[in-house]
Amino acid sequence: xxxxxxxxxxxxxxRQKIIKCLKRSxxxxxxxxxxxxxxxxxxxxxxxxxxxxxxxxxRREGRQIFYELNLSVADELLEGVAKMFKxxx
Amino acid sequence: xxxxxxxxxxxxxxRQKIIKCLKRSxxxxxxxxxxxxxxxxxxxxxxxxxxxxxxxxxRREGRQIFYELNLSVADELLEGVAKMFKxxx
DNA sequence: AATATAATTAGATACACATCTAATTATCTA
DNA sequence: TAGATAATTAGATGTGTATCTAATTATATT
Numbered sequence: 001x002x003x004x005x006x007x008x009x010x011x012x013x014x015r016q017k018i019i020k021c022l023k024r025s026x027x028x029x030x031x032x033x034x035x036x037x038x039x040x041x042x043x044x045x046x047x048x049x050x051x052x053x054x055x056x057x058x059r060r061e062g063r064q065i066f067y068e069l070n071l072s073v074a075d076e077l078l079e080g081v082a083k084m085f086k087x088x089x
Numbered sequence: 090x091x092x093x094x095x096x097x098x099x100x101x102x103x104r105q106k107i108i109k110c111l112k113r114s115x116x117x118x119x120x121x122x123x124x125x126x127x128x129x130x131x132x133x134x135x136x137x138x139x140x141x142x143x144x145x146x147x148r149r150e151g152r153q154i155f156y157e158l159n160l161s162v163a164d165e166l167l168e169g170v171a172k173m174f175k176x177x178x
Numbered sequence: 179a180a181t182a183t184a185a186t187t188a189g190a191t192a193c194a195c196a197t198c199t200a201a202t203t204a205t206c207t208a
Numbered sequence: 209t210a211g212a213t214a215a216t217t218a219g220a221t222g223t224g225t226a227t228c229t230a231a232t233t234a235t236a237t238t
Binding site: 064 | 213
């Protein structure tokens with residue numbers, strides 16, 4: 001199942017907090033870090049997992065790396081979940 | 090986060106298959122087992138996780154135990170996911 | 179009561195994952 | 209070109225999880 005990776009990515013509370021941070025706007029890693037009580041290394045790891053699940057994208061700007069939500073994937077997720085439980089097929 | 094348990098429960102491919110089985114109708118464990126390539130013990134474990142996440146319910150009927158999907162929780166999940174990504178607190 | 183059937187529970191194992199510290203890469207500035 | 213800042217990568221550790229076999233519980237049948 002392709003949704004497995006997405007669900008696994010969303011299952012961690014720290015990654016949910018990251019997503020919440022990014023709801024309003026894109027942010028550099030250092031800004032995200034201020035909302036979580038983990039090291040930068042651990043945060044980097046979580047961002048990597050979110051990126052591989054295609055839930056966020058990143059771009060470099062100078063020394064900083066900005067992360068933003070991929071809202072299109074969020075839509076696909078909603079569709080997937082709906083289909084998962086809706087009868088028919 | 091309360092959604093973490095739900096996401097974790099849905100992240101496993103075998104548990105997704107179980108949910109797919111139960112979409113059409115409730116089923117006894119032995120019937121679910123025919124669709125998965127795992128032992129009954131492992132299946133029991135997966136059903137336990139789905140039940141603790143409130144995604145399924147069970148009832149005994151003679152020697153068999155029937156499992157069924159909790160569709161109301163599926164609706165809550167959809168809401169939760171939508172809120173998770175929709176802008177505005 | 180003894181046996182068969184349906185499922186769960188116990189115990190063990192192997193692998194994945196969240197986390198940390200320390201080291202490394204990349205960019206900017208003095 | 210040093211030195212400082214921003215983030216990732218490497219390596220280690222403890223915990224959690226998916227899986228199995230074997231044992232146990234619960235119900236039905238003979």
